[in-house]
Amino acid sequence: xxxxxxxxxxxxxxxxxxxxxxTVSGDSISSTYYFWGWIRQPPGKGLEWIGSVYYSGNTxxxxxxxxxxxxxxxxSKNQFSLNLNFVTAADTALYYCARHVRTGTxxxxxxxxxxxxxxxx
Amino acid sequence: SSELTQxxxxxxxxxxxxxxxxxGDSLRxxxxxxxxxxxxxxxxxxxxxxxxxxxxxxxxxxxxxxxxTASLTITGAQAEDEAxxxxxxxxxxxxxxxxxxxxxxxxx
Numbered sequence: 093x094x095x096x097x098x099x100x101x102x103x104x105x106x107x108x109x110x111x112x113x114x115t116v117s118g119d120s121i122s123s124t125y126y127f128w129g130w131i132r133q134p135p136g137k138g139l140e141w142i143g144s145v146y147y148s149g150n151t152x153x154x155x156x157x158x159x160x161x162x163x164x165x166x167x168s169k170n171q172f173s174l175n176l177n178f179v180t181a182a183d184t185a186l187y188y189c190a191r192h193v194r195t196g197t198x199x200x201x202x203x204x205x206x207x208x209x210x211x212x213x
Numbered sequence: 214s215s216e217l218t219q220x221x222x223x224x225x226x227x228x229x230x231x232x233x234x235x236x237g238d239s240l241r242x243x244x245x246x247x248x249x250x251x252x253x254x255x256x257x258x259x260x261x262x263x264x265x266x267x268x269x270x271x272x273x274x275x276x277x278x279x280x281x282t283a284s285l286t287i288t289g290a291q292a293e294d295e296a297x298x299x300x301x302x303x304x305x306x307x308x309x310x311x312x313x314x315x316x317x318x319x320x321x
Contacts, residue, residue: 131256131312139248139256139299139312152308188255198303198310199246199261206255 094118096189098207104183105213110176112207114189121170122147127192128172129200130163132185140185144192145172179211217245217300217313224319225290233316235283235300243303245283247276250297250315259298260285287318295320 100112114128121128129144143153145163153161162175176183187207190200217237225231235245244263248256258267260276273291277284283302287294300313 129310138297138315139250139301141301141310141312144310152310154309192310193261197244197246197262199258200248200256200301201258201261201267203255203257 094191094202096191096202096204098187098189098204100207100209102208102210104179104209104211106180106211107178110174110179110183110187110209110211112174112187112189112209114172114174114204116170116172116191119191121165121172122167125193125195127152127194128165129190129192130174131188131190131200131203133188133206134182134185142174142176142187181211183209184211185209217302217311219298219300219313219316222317222319224321225287226321227292228289230286230288231290231318232284232286233298233318235285235302235313236281237302237311237313238281239302239305239311240278240281240283242305243307244278245276245300245302247283247285248299248301249294250299251295256299290318290320292320294318 095117097115104110127144130142143163160177165172189204191202247260249259250256264276273288275286297315299315
């Protein structure tokens with residue numbers, strides 16, 4: 093049974109880097125059928141796609157965040173990670189990792205429970 | 214356009230039918246997927262592709278698309294369907310994905 097689990101600091105200071113890891117169990121992150129994605133949700137607001145990564149390392153980023161975002165994959169650990177630089181209070185959100193199916197049509201079929209990250213000094 | 218526009222909050226009487234829509238230029242080319250999010254929970258995929266339901270999603274959920282509009286219909290809404298619903302699709306470039314702003318569904 094596929095599970096995704098986000099982990100990382102819950103508090104980040106302004107101007108620093110937000111770093112999260114998503115650990116995948118129950119499936120190989122090297123599968124050719126999937127990307128692996130990050131989505132966030134500020135408190136009381138809607139969902140925002142941050143970016144997705146393929147096991148080869150190819151990445152796709154939200155243009156509005158692209159200058160600050162890096163998503164990478166570690167196939168040996170079956171993990172993928174998110175780094176968001178120069179954070180501000182506007183980056184305070186619940187961060188989800190998800191499996192991003194890419195079999196002709198695209199959708200996020202499995203989600204982690206989310207990790208709340210607060211940006212504050 | 215890279216935007217997807219969803220309906221304002223919607224209410225439906227228990228057992229009645231409700232349609233939630235999502236509009237965007239990219240929907241003329243790409244299918245939408247739909248996500249249900251109950252308070253305090255992670256989003257749950259309820260519809261994808263032309264009209265495909267993941268295993269475990271009741272058949273009262275159906276999807277359709279016409280022109281620049283994708284729709285999620287709940288036929289015979291139940292109390293447990295009360296949630297926020299989000300659409301998602303690729304943008305016109307095909308290399309990015311975007312979520313709609315969400316529609317809050319209340320079941321009366």
